[in-house]
Amino acid sequence: MKLLILCALKSEANELLHCHKAKSIFLRKRQSLFLAEQGNTKLYFGITGVGRKNARRFLKTFSSEIGTFDALIVGGFAGALNPSYRAGDIVCAKAFLDLENNRMVSLVSGQNFLKKSDFSFQMAVGASVNGFLLKKDKQDLLTSNSSVDFVDMESLEAVLFCEEQEIPCCIVRSVSDELGFDFPPLEFVQDSWKRINLLRLLAAVLRRPAVLLKVFSFRSRLRKAGKNLARALVEVVKGFEDK
Numbered sequence: 001m002k003l004l005i006l007c008a009l010k011s012e013a014n015e016l017l018h019c020h021k022a023k024s025i026f027l028r029k030r031q032s033l034f035l036a037e038q039g040n041t042k043l044y045f046g047i048t049g050v051g052r053k054n055a056r057r058f059l060k061t062f063s064s065e066i067g068t069f070d071a072l073i074v075g076g077f078a079g080a081l082n083p084s085y086r087a088g089d090i091v092c093a094k095a096f097l098d099l100e101n102n103r104m105v106s107l108v109s110g111q112n113f114l115k116k117s118d119f120s121f122q123m124a125v126g127a128s129v130n131g132f133l134l135k136k137d138k139q140d141l142l143t144s145n146s147s148v149d150f151v152d153m154e155s156l157e158a159v160l161f162c163e164e165q166e167i168p169c170c171i172v173r174s175v176s177d178e179l180g181f182d183f184p185p186l187e188f189v190q191d192s193w194k195r196i197n198l199l200r201l202l203a204a205v206l207r208r209p210a211v212l213l214k215v216f217s218f219r220s221r222l223r224k225a226g227k228n229l230a231r232a233l234v235e236v237v238k239g240f241e242d243k
Helices: 010-019 052-066 108-114 135-144 155-165 198-207 210-242
Strands: 002-007 023-028 031-038 041-047 071-080 090-098 103-106 122-128 150-152 169-177
Touching: 002 010, 002 052, 002 210, 010 031, 010 041, 010 071, 010 210, 031 052, 041 052, 052 155, 071 155, 071 210, 090 108, 090 155, 090 210, 103 155, 108 169, 122 155, 150 169, 155 169, 169 210, 198 210
Parallel strands: 002 041, 002 071, 071 169, 090 122, 122 150
Antiparallel strands: 023 031, 031 041, 071 150, 090 103, 090 169
16 A cells, blocks of 8 residues: 655654654755655655645646555645634644635545544634635635634645545644744744744844744744644654555
């Protein structure tokens, strides 16, 4: 059996890669592919890069190299539209809204991976957008699409790919920012301090001291989201291996 697990960022998949002792088999800029073999099961871990375009490019490139596989899991961070969601909550998409074509795609088959897990999942409706949504953007989207609980930037490409290939798709995301969260300037919205230009951050803080508080607030949420995401993905993959 073959399972493909996709994440936009390597930091989102590190726990899985370590847990399964996955080996790198391809690396190109921010896209990479890892493989772990356990008995008759092949686990492929793909790092796509951020955004729908990168997810689409990854699937187009690697699906031909990997060949057919039995299911696809997408993991990563998500922005909450549901006002009850808090940072670190784990959401699993029961359906996904294709905003461009105004249609809902059911993901019931992907929920089979969760049946053997004791982890607490919020069953939700997701949608993919083309960038970070700030408070007003989220409110506008929620006003026009009240059924959407969370947003991300890559999952729709996987959903459409799996629909075309007629294979199960499971979307598991960890909330990194609540509905009313006030982001710092987007150049400081990174998954690692190493990606932040500290001189530019210092300059921004000198102009507006509140920026530093917003950066630390986001980093705190991201740490919690990342910790819970790692645990959830380990459980979901384990569910596949137990099938």
